[in-house]
Amino acid sequence: MRVLLTGGGTGGHTYPLIAVSQQLKLISQQNNLPLELFYLGVDGSSQKGLSSIGAKPYFIFSLKLRRYFSIKTIWDFIKAPFGFCQILFWLYSLMPDVIFSKGGPASFFVVLAGWFYRIPVIIHESDTVAGLNNRLSARFAKKVFIAFDGAKSYFPLKKTITVGNPLRQGIFQIDQASTHSLFKIQAATPVLLIAGGSQGAQFINEKIKPILMELSQKYQVIHICGQDNYEAYQGQISQEKGLNLTSYHLYGSLDESQMSAAYAIANLVVARSGAGTIFELAYLAKPAILIPLPDAAGDHQKINAYDYSQNGAAVVLEQPNLTENILLQRITALLDDPQRLILMAQAAKQFAKPEAALKIAQEILQYAT
Template identity: 40%
Template structure:
């Protein structure tokens, strides 16, 4: 079976696609069938390309353009890029002719779904967030099924095709805590905080950490994933401003590979993160209490809504824009760390929200419709 994966090229799209691809191999092996031939078609940034390559997923890059819903001269330029992408995709799909397409949405998936429609190739679309993206809204009518992650209303998606399966995530479970602590050079018994800036880094979170770094490292072990762009600046600041006695409690990384991420999630008592779907469902998978800081001006406010739904489940605390201040962060962390009852309640809520079988369920659906 030939399965084509489509979507944007950043971690938010790539990680779920990889999770599904792994499960496709597993399901085929269980059924004693030949492993599927899987290829990703779309854009991919440096990190995304490395992740795909590391998971032995073939990649076919195409030119992609983004149509902005406001006047911009860039729309003229990107119109040509969209046209080129459609031609490239048409040629490739005519040659490759997959049995099914699995799309994560985003402008990178637009030409793939359009051309798949021309060739009558079945398409299954996945919407990660609690608010559907523009491409998914536009093209959902062409899909056999539309899978959503959040228990939210999606009036713009065809109800008869829509099903709730959750967001497929990497398996970050199964790591021994003492082993993880040794791998991260954590030497004290202080509670551990994990700050995640996402695959591209989060300036607001990085700034917040640095503003409270001395106080944080006095009380906690701090694991801080900065993103490549901000890493050197963060390290320089820490070296200049942090007391030498605190340095050993600050563990800073530009990015975390999968093994490092497993270790970090295992030892974390609280995770502080943006509220993209991938982050929320990975946090939920391990039942970790979390503090979420939604990205300002995220498309259609999806990070705000993601976080609100997760908070209503009892699994997190939200720091709104007006509350992203060092003293408020410290107070919220303290309120969780100092209350075993609160930690247990948030952990149970997170585990209850998780969809640990999402990748497996999606893989089975693809194998069913791709026959």
């Protein structure tokens, strides 16, 4: 049984591929089924996780489908025939039983080549606004899985199923007893987690810095600023007067188990509103302040955030109107209101769909066996 994974570019594409692969491996082991996993797509740091779960990578030219004209578009047209020939070659060499696509750079061309070879294709769309690669891929797919009901309008209804966003197994495996010691957190103090996603969030870092003194005096703060921002940000905050360094914990990034522990210990999370983040917050029942990335494709983060917050699970603060004082006021208002945090946690749990990865894996296996 040979399964080929494609998609990627950011953690939002890659993490669901990892989650579904973990379920495929678990099911194949339980049923004594042979399984080979391959990844065909563009190279990038977020693809390293796929190698760690046994997916052998094969890299191709980045063939980006743009919604706008750019000088890079000309180069993309030049690369396209060579990139598509690469894909045809690798698919012919590997000849998988099924292709699972998450969208992102070059994924449509892999799906198109798979259709040419009559290989069944299954795709998943994480956001409320479907990406261009997935919209084009849907006509060639046997099944289209989506995370949000709002994305149904982009796909044929007969083959579209809402399952949520696949979550990696590490999110489900939390050692509650060790979380406080891992971050050196005082158990009686409310914990604020600030997370900018797989690529960090420069804007959030800038808005948090002026209010760190107030936050660190009242709460324990775990701040994930992004690996590329870490050294510069560490240097900047070391000069901040009044910052309580015993309460402020700065990290460039966290691995899967550390991130799970940070979620577990947090009373409130400040984050972007990518689909992966939203469904992790929902599964772990974490109240949140969501700050959508304003230049996300199709403004999908904003739509994701408002969709998720409808039942009270989160507060949405839009970046163009956000000031340091507004952010501080919203954080303190929530952390100082335990009853509202309880209601937000209950609303988040109602939104959760923890079996997404399992359902997709089961469907893939139906076509692969």
